[in-house]
Ligand code: NAI
């Protein structure tokens with residue numbers, strides 16, 4: 001698999017994952033090879049495959065590899081229900097301080113409910129209510145009569161994610177960042193985020209426009225007029241909810257890539273899961289993972305290859321009319337990958 005490339009090789013960890021993971025990862029590797037992507041893959045296991053190989057869904061060798069390469073492409077991982085295993089995704093976020101969750105959505109297939117959608121969610125990935133500091137207070141003989149949860153937002157964490165969002169806007173030629181909050185009610189928890197993000201916005205005046213929305217109004221406006229938005233930056237829980245809503249604007253999770261970015265590592269993946277219902281049938285759509293690979297190319301300093309890959313994907317979908325079943329076509333995973341390979345060459 002000696003690919004042609006004009007830059008230095010970049011070591012990167014490749015986790016095939018579970019269910020449809022190995023099928024779509026194989027398809028993505030074929031496309032990246034044809035593109036001449038510079039990645040030198042270190043293949044490691046995770047999820048059920050990790051349990052089979054090492055008794056741990058996140059084996060030490062996989063963590064060591066990402067510590068070394070600081071860059072990973074990950075197929076979906078099945079987190080076993082029960083059995084005492086913590087979510088692999090949460091462990092990865094914590095281990096590598098992956099504070100920014102970046103989820104772009106773009107219309108690739110016209111004829112859906114919305115045309116010309118092109119939005120980016122930048123979600124804080126480590127703080128907020130998802131720190132899950134939770135406990136119950138007993139009342140009478142009910143030990144769980146009251147549930148309490150504390151959210152944690154820090155100035156440092158808010159500044160870091162806001163700066164990431166504005167830097168992202170500058171790097172990608174985006175015109176505006178919208179700060180989404182609920183500071184009218186959660187005055188401390190989301191007020192600290194709003195105030196800090198406003199302060200960051202001032203440093204970008206004249207380069208990137210900035211406005212603000214309260215989260216509930218933002219949800220409505222995303223349905224009524226999504227084109228008014230560009231980049232959205234918000235706290236963990238709001239970003240989780242709004243990013244799925246935004247994926248719905250472009251046809252669902254099959255079109256949605258995601259990047260988890262931290263100071264020490266970046267991990268790229270599709271937003272969807274391991275789809276056990278169709279695993280092994282060769283019909284899974286590799287599109288979301290291909291879009292994640294495109295983001296990875298951009299992150300690795302190859303925006304040229306990112307653009308070439310995304311152009312090829314548009315051509316395969318719209319000019320060659322080759323699509324997998326979930327998008328109304330009849331192509332297998334391999335047939336779709338082969339079509340993209342023809343277009344990127
Ligand atoms: P899922 O996203 O795997 O599947 C939901 C539905 O979408 C299924 O009908 C599936 O066939 C379909 N689908 C998903 N991806 C597809 C693709 N690429 N092509 C065609 N159809 C596709 O969600 P589900 O079933 O809730 O989760 C399955 C497993 O995945 C669980 O163990 C869950 O924990 C894990 N998961 C892992 C994630 C990750 O590693 N980032 C994210 C989400 C779920």
Ligand code: MG
Pocket residue numbers: 240241244
């Ligand atoms: Mg979510």
